[in-house]
Amino acid sequence: xxxxxxNKESGQMLVLSIIVAALVLVNGLMILAGSQTFFQNTTYTxxxxxxLQLAEAGADKALxxxxxxxxxxxxxxxxxxxxxxxxVAISSEGPDTKIITATGYVPSKTNAKAKRTxxxxxxxxxxxxxxYGVQVGEGGLKMENSSEIEGSVFSNGSxxxxxxxRISGDAIVAGGTAPEADQQALCSGISCTDFIFGxxxxxxxxxxxxxxxxxxxxxxxxxxxxxxxxxxxxxxxxIMRDDGGKPDKNQVLATGILTSDRVxxxxxxxxxEIGFGSAPSLIAxxxxxxxxxxxxxxxxxxxxxxxxxxxxTGGVSRWSPNWQAGxxxxxxxxxxxxLDFKTYMGGVATSIIGANTALxxxxxxxxxxxxxxIGGEAYYQLQQNIKVGGSSCGSNPECHPGSPDPAPxxxxxxxxxxxxxxxxxxxxxxxxxxMIICNAVLTSGKYVGNISSNNxxxxxxxxxxxxxxxxxxxxxxxxxxxxxxxxxxxVILVDGRIILSNGAKIMGSGSTGSYLMVLSLYDSRESGxxxxxxxxxxxxxxxxxxxxxxxxxxxxxxxxxxxxxxxxRNNVExxxxxxxxxxxxxxxxxxxxxxxxxxxxxx
Amino acid sequence: MRDSGFSxxxxxxxxxxxxxxGLLIVSILVSNTGFSYKQTAIVSxxxxxxxxxREIDDVVRQASSVAxxxxxxxxxxxxxxxxxxxxxxxxSAAGNMDEVYDFLVIAKDENPKILKIKIFPDPQSSRASxxxxxxxxxxxxxxxxxxxxGNTAPPSSAVSIGVDLTVLSKTGSxxxxxxxxxxxxxxxx
Numbered sequence: 001x002x003x004x005x006x007n008k009e010s011g012q013m014l015v016l017s018i019i020v021a022a023l024v025l026v027n028g029l030m031i032l033a034g035s036q037t038f039f040q041n042t043t044y045t046x047x048x049x050x051x052l053q054l055a056e057a058g059a060d061k062a063l064x065x066x067x068x069x070x071x072x073x074x075x076x077x078x079x080x081x082x083x084x085x086x087x088v089a090i091s092s093e094g095p096d097t098k099i100i101t102a103t104g105y106v107p108s109k110t111n112a113k114a115k116r117t118x119x120x121x122x123x124x125x126x127x128x129x130x131x132y133g134v135q136v137g138e139g140g141l142k143m144e145n146s147s148e149i150e151g152s153v154f155s156n157g158s159x160x161x162x163x164x165x166r167i168s169g170d171a172i173v174a175g176g177t178a179p180e181a182d183q184q185a186l187c188s189g190i191s192c193t194d195f196i197f198g199x200x201x202x203x204x205x206x207x208x209x210x211x212x213x214x215x216x217x218x219x220x221x222x223x224x225x226x227x228x229x230x231x232x233x234x235x236x237x238x239i240m241r242d243d244g245g246k247p248d249k250n251q252v253l254a255t256g257i258l259t260s261d262r263v264x265x266x267x268x269x270x271x272x273e274i275g276f277g278s279a280p281s282l283i284a285x286x287x288x289x290x291x292x293x294x295x296x297x298x299x300x301x302x303x304x305x306x307x308x309x310x311x312x313t314g315g316v317s318r319w320s321p322n323w324q325a326g327x328x329x330x331x332x333x334x335x336x337x338x339l340d341f342k343t344y345m346g347g348v349a350t351s352i353i354g355a356n357t358a359l360x361x362x363x364x365x366x367x368x369x370x371x372x373x374i375g376g377e378a379y380y381q382l383q384q385n386i387k388v389g390g391s392s393c394g395s396n397p398e399c400h401p402g403s404p405d406p407a408p409x410x411x412x413x414x415x416x417x418x419x420x421x422x423x424x425x426x427x428x429x430x431x432x433x434x435m436i437i438c439n440a441v442l443t444s445g446k447y448v449g450n451i452s453s454n455n456x457x458x459x460x461x462x463x464x465x466x467x468x469x470x471x472x473x474x475x476x477x478x479x480x481x482x483x484x485x486x487x488x489x490x491v492i493l494v495d496g497r498i499i500l501s502n503g504a505k506i507m508g509s510g511s512t513g514s515y516l517m518v519l520s521l522y523d524s525r526e527s528g529x530x531x532x533x534x535x536x537x538x539x540x541x542x543x544x545x546x547x548x549x550x551x552x553x554x555x556x557x558x559x560x561x562x563x564x565x566x567x568x569r570n571n572v573e574x575x576x577x578x579x580x581x582x583x584x585x586x587x588x589x590x591x592x593x594x595x596x597x598x599x600x601x602x603x
Numbered sequence: 604m605r606d607s608g609f610s611x612x613x614x615x616x617x618x619x620x621x622x623x624x625g626l627l628i629v630s631i632l633v634s635n636t637g638f639s640y641k642q643t644a645i646v647s648x649x650x651x652x653x654x655x656x657r658e659i660d661d662v663v664r665q666a667s668s669v670a671x672x673x674x675x676x677x678x679x680x681x682x683x684x685x686x687x688x689x690x691x692x693x694x695s696a697a698g699n700m701d702e703v704y705d706f707l708v709i710a711k712d713e714n715p716k717i718l719k720i721k722i723f724p725d726p727q728s729s730r731a732s733x734x735x736x737x738x739x740x741x742x743x744x745x746x747x748x749x750x751x752x753g754n755t756a757p758p759s760s761a762v763s764i765g766v767d768l769t770v771l772s773k774t775g776s777x778x779x780x781x782x783x784x785x786x787x788x789x790x791x792x
Binding site: 017023024028030045099236255257597598 | 661751
């Protein structure tokens, strides 16, 4: 009996062990399955990110190919790159617009574990942003008798607002910039040479020039004498502190972007000015560096005009293959040169001065604010008699005394853009003699003489048009872009004055995002005469005078106004359109392709 | 014949051995189960992080700008550390539309462990509206707004968005945090 009982109990430990082993095994398998899922998911996530990068690389290559091979580039079926490959398909939307569809594959098109597709649109021309309803240069803005701006205003000079004037948006006045350069290096005659950078791997990619400011204060802008070969990527310009005779990569004081399209292919342009998001504060007689950060590209690169005689005694030039390396190497330029530059300090007081009923509905920013009603917040060094949100400053939390002066903003269109449009117009043909145009087509070209239209005529514009004399439009004349331009915009350049009266309308093609801009290159700073004169009501359009006075009278509704100096008289209204933040100007058949902003799509 | 049995010593030894073996088995089971829970939590966190970051990266790439709020008047969602409101170009059959925008919101739900993505298309847009759960194991999310140089910028002028995401997965009584960070540039800015 005892023996039997012993037999029945034997093996219980084994059963228990098997159960435990089974549980451990099940848990182990679950962990393995989970790990496998995680591994596959992570692998796909990495591959997907790589495929997306490859697709973007394909789109970049397509854009570069358009600018080297022209419209003959037709895409590619599969090109290996890094961990995978990409393909590019091209389609056209109008004569100057291409749709680039690029797909990235990892590891290959035929065995794709991950595949991502993007599309962008590219067009010939230049993308230009008008970020303000009115942008004014150093000449400043004067608003008379009930004039009104629907949109924000940025001015590099002071603003004065008379009775019942109104800015429905923000009003910003930059701190004034000293008219003369504080520091500069300039080559002359045979001492001038070119210093190439951004071209050779491990060669000079990033350039630096040191300087010492004469006085302590804010550095409002620098100006550089550059030219480009091909279409290099934009330059990033930084102001850095010194670290034992080289730029200190951990002490970047300010950063600005110099877009490639602002720079020409020769030095015929004046020094190109670069502003900064916030002006850096410099200490007198202390070494700082201007650093130009470029991408390496053997076909598309930069040249910096340099002084072999090293006439500038406040600094030296150096170069680096990578200023951001762990321990960046900076070499002296060989032969030793000074890179041509100018620095401009701030510190010149600017203001917004109003009257009893002058109103700014948004924020107001300037060194000095006086006699204003402000709907938003107020940023200033000095104020007198301002009402912010209906209350005086003092303990008002919407008043911000001691705010730094805003940094100046350059004009949105560069000389390089203007010269490029002139070249395109001249290449299209030259026509000589004064013309009176009515119900006709004004084709792209250079028109030597004056052009006028009146009495309800409608003229179709094929841009770019360059008029060496004056442009006069009166009595309900309409100038509009050719409908075939689609969403692209166009420009009429006028060396002389632009005179609009009695309902002259400057219009785009009719498609969304298309605008026609008239641009006067007349210099009012010497003559005092207006570059743009708009009178007698009903006029519309985008007007631009980088060196001139825009004198706007009576009741007119303008879409955007940019000028060195602006006077708005008697009930003038400027109404800003949001589409003006990304206007794409067609430059004709010889222009380079750029991505049209807002067209990036993941598919 | 003498009845044979176990001596007290034998029984004590057997009981001792049984206790030791039993403790070993229980210990193996407990540690194995704990290990299993921990690994399951890690897998769950990893999968969630991968999916959320991929989704956020995709929408930020396609955005034109950061919106201050949605709706722009009487806002329900306001861009900040834990809420991101993006403006995406609206879609039509021809592609992205000019100056017409859909709004996309990434924000915590009322249940703070849930992170959601919501799309509010413009009436002219062909993009579908969406109210989708990104993760149900959120511990924290923080958005940062960066300028061209990677410095902090006001949201309305940001060209890149940084996101720091932490998830907390709990299986049984065991849980752990796992974090990831990413920065994505707005391609349509």
